[in-house]
Amino acid sequence: MSTQNMTNGEVDVYLDYDEAISGYDPVIGLETHVELGTHSKMWCGCSTNFGADSNTQVCPVCLGLPGSMPVVNRAAVESTIRIGLALNCTIAEWCRFARKNYFYPDMPKDYQISQYDEPLCFDGYLDVTVETPDGPQVVRVEIERVHMEEDTGKLTHAGGATGRIHGADYSLVDYNRAGIPLIEIVTKPVTGTGRLAPEVARAYVTELRNVIIALGVSDARMEEGSMRCDVNLSIAVPGAEWGTRSETKNVNSLRSVERAVRSEIERQASVLNSGGRVIQETRHFHEDTGRSTSGRSKEQAEDYRYFPEPDLVPVAPSREWVDELRATMPEMPAVKRARLQAEWNINEFELQSLANAGAIELVEATIAAGVDAAAARKWWTGELLRVANDTGVDLDSLSVTPADIKQVEALIASGSLNDKLARQVFDGLINGEGTVDDVVAKRGLAVVSDDGALLAAIDEALAAAPDVAEKIMSGKIQAAGAIVGAVMKSTKGQADAAKVRALLLERLGVSE
Ligand code: ADP
Ligand code: MG
Numbered sequence: 055m056s057t058q059n060m061t062n063g064e065v066d067v068y069l070d071y072d073e074a075i076s077g078y079d080p081v082i083g084l085e086t087h088v089e090l091g092t093h094s095k096m097w098c099g100c101s102t103n104f105g106a107d108s109n110t111q112v113c114p115v116c117l118g119l120p121g122s123m124p125v126v127n128r129a130a131v132e133s134t135i136r137i138g139l140a141l142n143c144t145i146a147e148w149c150r151f152a153r154k155n156y157f158y159p160d161m162p163k164d165y166q167i168s169q170y171d172e173p174l175c176f177d178g179y180l181d182v183t184v185e186t187p188d189g190p191q192v193v194r195v196e197i198e199r200v201h202m203e204e205d206t207g208k209l210t211h212a213g214g215a216t217g218r219i220h221g222a223d224y225s226l227v228d229y230n231r232a233g234i235p236l237i238e239i240v241t242k243p244v245t246g247t248g249r250l251a252p253e254v255a256r257a258y259v260t261e262l263r264n265v266i267i268a269l270g271v272s273d274a275r276m277e278e279g280s281m282r283c284d285v286n287l288s289i290a291v292p293g294a295e296w297g298t299r300s301e302t303k304n305v306n307s308l309r310s311v312e313r314a315v316r317s318e319i320e321r322q323a324s325v326l327n328s329g330g331r332v333i334q335e336t337r338h339f340h341e342d343t344g345r346s347t348s349g350r351s352k353e354q355a356e357d358y359r360y361f362p363e364p365d366l367v368p369v370a371p372s373r374e375w376v377d378e379l380r381a382t383m384p385e386m387p388a389v390k391r392a393r394l395q396a397e398w399n400i401n402e403f404e405l406q407s408l409a410n411a412g413a414i415e416l417v418e419a420t421i422a423a424g425v426d427a428a429a430a431r432k433w434w435t436g437e438l439l440r441v442a443n444d445t446g447v448d449l450d451s452l453s454v455t456p457a458d459i460k461q462v463e464a465l466i467a468s469g470s471l472n473d474k475l476a477r478q479v480f481d482g483l484i485n486g487e488g489t490v491d492d493v494v495a496k497r498g499l500a501v502v503s504d505d506g507a508l509l510a511a512i513d514e515a516l517a518a519a520p521d522v523a524e525k526i527m528s529g530k531i532q533a534a535g536a537i538v539g540a541v542m543k544s545t546k547g548q549a550d551a552a553k554v555r556a557l558l559l560e561r562l563g564v565s566e
């Protein structure tokens with residue numbers, strides 16, 4: 055007997071991914087919400103600043119008081135059009151808002167103003183790249199629509215053990231977030247990705263986030279909820295009609311997008327293989343287990359009684375405005391990556407590791423400060439990334455600036471620092487020991503270039519190892535390394551090794 059529970063479609067044991075994917079073709083659909091970074095809310099002038107005391111950024115409009123009238127935020131429309139253009143969408147010449155009616159205390163009006171059958175942007179695509187064993191592969195993810203809506207308030211359930219509504223004594227509601235402009239970006243069903251479905255989903259959300267950040271319309275922080283993703287997934291035997299989809303909510307990181315797709319493929323395949331059926335439902339993803347649990351059934355479609363919002367005029371962006379926005383689009387991330395790869399003369403893999411390290415902007419700024427491209431990359435992805443990883447902080451929060459790197463490089467070029475000493479300078483900067491000059495002075499970091507001092511150190515090293523001196527003089531020049539090493543040690547790395555070697559050979563009267 056299988057572990058299948060026929061009433062709710064749950065299984066206890068999942069097939070492993072290879073086995074699950076071998077019998078089925080997955081279809082994915084991604085719905086992404088992005089909170090726009092406008093100063094004021096979608097329909098009123100209330101502030102959108104995060105972290106204020108509860109219910110201090112509210113007014114009759116966002117509290118849904120009778121008689122209040124919403125007005126569309128122009129900046130939000132502009133940001134939405136920019137997103138639509140970046141996603142190669144058609145921009146509607148005319149579209150309306152719709153009321154989505156539902157009764158829940160997070161929405162004081164008892165309806166959400168959204169867009170329904172007339173989204174502002176539609177029919178676009180975003181190309182994403184995934185790594186495969188045969189090299190990078192480009193997948194075109196088609197975009198169904200980009201529409202405008204408003205965020206809800208925030209409920210806090212108090213008194214219970216879990217913080218959930220069940221078992222709570224009472225609930226608190228904060229309407230500061232109610233009415234903040236929210237954009238929803240919905241993909242068409244993505245087919246044909248096979249076993250790469252989890253990677254494609256992650257690559258899509260990653261690239262979408264890159265685009266949003268490049269446009270400057272939102273900070274798109276998944277951990278903080280300004281970008282949120284719902285993952286729709288179904289599987290079917292190859293050649294058969296698409297299966298029933300589930301919609302996984304609470305997917306709050308890029309890594310979770312990939313994990314949610316993978317575990318849902320495993321779960322659905324397990325359900326089908328054990329003779330069950332997949333139920334159309336929402337599911338909740340849990341970071342800790344990497345699995346989801348059943349939420350609300352969607353077998354009966356909810357009736358939101360959508361109708362055109364009577365209190366708002368239609369949005370009819372003029373073609374001149376759209377053209378103007380098109381003409382002022384920033385460089386898109388994919389174009390920028392290709393340009394930097396060529397300019398910096400690196401391969402896709404190297405660029406990817408810069409991107410993963412969050413170092414692209416820092417390297418760019420360092421090059422702009424006048425540092426050679428290879429040196430800029432070397433410092434950010436070498437020593438500085440190591441320190442950042444060790445201390446668990448982001449690269450851009452280390453107290454090292456592109457100007458510091460420029461100064462250190464200049465000291466290296468003039469011979470007063472070497473790489474080893476430079477690492478100590480960065481260590482001092484990160485420790486808050488002052489400027490580059492301060493650290494060099496306080497730590498006494500400078501290459502010893504005075505021949506007299508170097509010769510004294512060489513003589514000392516030779517005296518301590520007379521046998522090595524003999525060897526060198528008898529022609530075994532490779533033995534010089536031991537003496538050079540001893541001098542570097544006694545000068546605490548503050549000598550130029552090539553120079554020490556030359557002085558040593560001269561001292562012993564040996565030539566190469
Ligand atoms: P809903 O409002 O029910 O969430 P939407 O149309 O807003 O429906 O979004 C559904 C998402 O699921 C879209 O991204 C769509 O492409 C995707 N989708 C539709 N059918 C399937 C399917 N059979 N399998 C996987 N994804 C699907
Ligand atoms: Mg939906």
Ligand code: ZN
Nearest residue numbers: 098100113116
């Ligand atoms: Zn308001």
